[in-house]
Amino acid sequence: MLFMLLCNYSINIHTGIPYKTFRSELWADRAGYHVYLPALFIYQFSANQFPDSIEEFTGHGYKLDNDKVQTKYTYGVALLQAPFFLGAHILTQLRNQTPDGYSIYYRNAVDIAAIFYLIFGMLLLYLSIINFSSSRKWVVLLALTSLFLGSNVYYYAIMEGGMSHIYSFFLFSVLIFINAKWPKDKSHLWVWVAESLIVSLIVLIRPINLVFATLPIFWNTNTFAELRQHIFYQLRPKRLLVWLICITLVALPQLMYWKYAYGSFIKDTYTNEGFVNLTKPYVFGVLFAPANGLLPYSVIMIGVLFGCLFLLRANHWMGKLCLMHFVGIVYLTASWYTWQFGCSCGMRNMVEYSSILAFPLTIFFDKVIYQTPKVPKVIILVVLTLLVMINLKVNYHFYGCYFTGTWNWDDYLKTLFYDL
Numbered sequence: 001m002l003f004m005l006l007c008n009y010s011i012n013i014h015t016g017i018p019y020k021t022f023r024s025e026l027w028a029d030r031a032g033y034h035v036y037l038p039a040l041f042i043y044q045f046s047a048n049q050f051p052d053s054i055e056e057f058t059g060h061g062y063k064l065d066n067d068k069v070q071t072k073y074t075y076g077v078a079l080l081q082a083p084f085f086l087g088a089h090i091l092t093q094l095r096n097q098t099p100d101g102y103s104i105y106y107r108n109a110v111d112i113a114a115i116f117y118l119i120f121g122m123l124l125l126y127l128s129i130i131n132f133s134s135s136r137k138w139v140v141l142l143a144l145t146s147l148f149l150g151s152n153v154y155y156y157a158i159m160e161g162g163m164s165h166i167y168s169f170f171l172f173s174v175l176i177f178i179n180a181k182w183p184k185d186k187s188h189l190w191v192w193v194a195e196s197l198i199v200s201l202i203v204l205i206r207p208i209n210l211v212f213a214t215l216p217i218f219w220n221t222n223t224f225a226e227l228r229q230h231i232f233y234q235l236r237p238k239r240l241l242v243w244l245i246c247i248t249l250v251a252l253p254q255l256m257y258w259k260y261a262y263g264s265f266i267k268d269t270y271t272n273e274g275f276v277n278l279t280k281p282y283v284f285g286v287l288f289a290p291a292n293g294l295l296p297y298s299v300i301m302i303g304v305l306f307g308c309l310f311l312l313r314a315n316h317w318m319g320k321l322c323l324m325h326f327v328g329i330v331y332l333t334a335s336w337y338t339w340q341f342g343c344s345c346g347m348r349n350m351v352e353y354s355s356i357l358a359f360p361l362t363i364f365f366d367k368v369i370y371q372t373p374k375v376p377k378v379i380i381l382v383v384l385t386l387l388v389m390i391n392l393k394v395n396y397h398f399y400g401c402y403f404t405g406t407w408n409w410d411d412y413l414k415t416l417f418y419d420l
Contacts, residue, residue: 003119010111010158020057022343022401025110026102030162031061032071034110036078036257037085038101039069045260051100058102070261072269073164074254076205080117080167084109114161117170122148124173125358128180132318132359135366143362150300150388152346153354155395159345164205168352171202172212176355179219192239196246204250209352211328218324222317273337281334286347289340290412291405294330297346297394298354299387300361307360310367322360329353343401345394390416 017023026034043049047064051057055064062071078085085101088109092099100106122144129140148154156165175198182191199213217234221227233239258267287294295301308326311319333339333349341348368380397415404411 003115006115006118006158007112010115010161011108013158014107014111019107022059025107025162026058026061027162028059028061028343029073029164030110030160031058032073033061033077033164034081034085034162035062035069035071036075037082038106041086041089042099042101043069045069051102054102068261074204075257076201077162077164077167079201080170081110081113084113084116110162114157114166117166118148118153118157121166121170121173121355124177125355128173128177129359129362131180133362133366135362139365139369140362143365144358146300146303146365146384146388147354147358147361150384150391151298151351151354152348152395153351154392155297155345155398156348156351159395159398163348165348165351168202168205168209169355171198171205172209172352172355174198175202175212175215179216189242192242193246196243197250200247200250204254206349206352208329208332208349211332212325212353212356215321215325215356218317218321220317222315222320275332275335276337277335277339281331282339283330283334285406286330286334286339289406290409291407292340292344292346292348294347294350296412297391297398298350299391301350301357302387303364303384304357304361307362307364307367310363311360318359322356325353325356340406345398 014025022028038050039045045068047067047069050064050069055062062069062073064070085106088105089099089101092103092105095105097103097105126140126144129135129143130137133140135143148157153166153169156163175195178191178195178198182188195216199216202209203213217227217230219230221230234243255265258269259265261267262269285293288296290296304322304326308319308323312323313319329350333341333347369377372380394412394415
């Protein structure tokens, strides 16, 4: 029921957005991720067969040059979208419409895919947190609901489901579930294969998420001796062989695509983009700037930070793990050549990391609800409700870009106080 409700909500929102504009499902980056699907299933990777002016109508998210379909994005998002694209492709033909890969059903398929991976990612997180902590089930549900409504996870599931982040969120949740459900000393071959494939896909979709690919090493690690044990476990010959096979299976289609599109099996498609601010990272801007800062668009992250402190005070390995990933991704983001990540609602690359941060958020709720006096508890819950409402209002009215500077609070306040 939740899946159907959110699908209907997302489709209805996009129904009111004109096609061939920057807020449609297939525009710029979103079109660049998606282009593999029409290229493969409809146009046989022949750029000359694509509809006229389709590059312009999809925000130049890719290039059609010398009969080559060229996109700088990897195929990972398209792989996860493929079942929904094929469903839309069949439905389009059954309705006697032109199967061009861009018409209404194909765009609806993007909305449905994003909601599907959101719901299953949240379900796996719920099962993982229940397995991890002694928190009551309704507290876990409250934490996950607050994470969805109180952060930009909402925006990138409902408004911009064609971006990579909700798909990475799902893959992160799968990896967490595997490590929470099956301890390493009881792992079987199929668990190794699943973990290796998921890690390979995570890195394929966004190479910067190699930071999170270290999770199997640091999971349930509280001492250097345990860390060394986990590293040696990953370096077993059989384990390395599984890694090699899985990485090859995932990477091979991408290498073949680069050979077709650019004439080389290895291609740096992010030319002149890199971590040019490693010695002068814009950490303050990443956290607080009204133009795409983390906290103005994901206020609930304040609870996450308090949850990390509670775990660290208890010397719990999860606190160290979460803080390590939080600090790592904030630093790398602050070091990127354009730390604002262009037109985005808050720090969009933190959407996938919300999966692991759901653990300290649950601990925070547990502490607030069961270890505070009655009156402050009510006050805290009221404040939480207000913060969620603020976040929903900002996300709902966010236009898509800021054009007036990084620290222009006027634009943010206009978005916040815009009439419903």
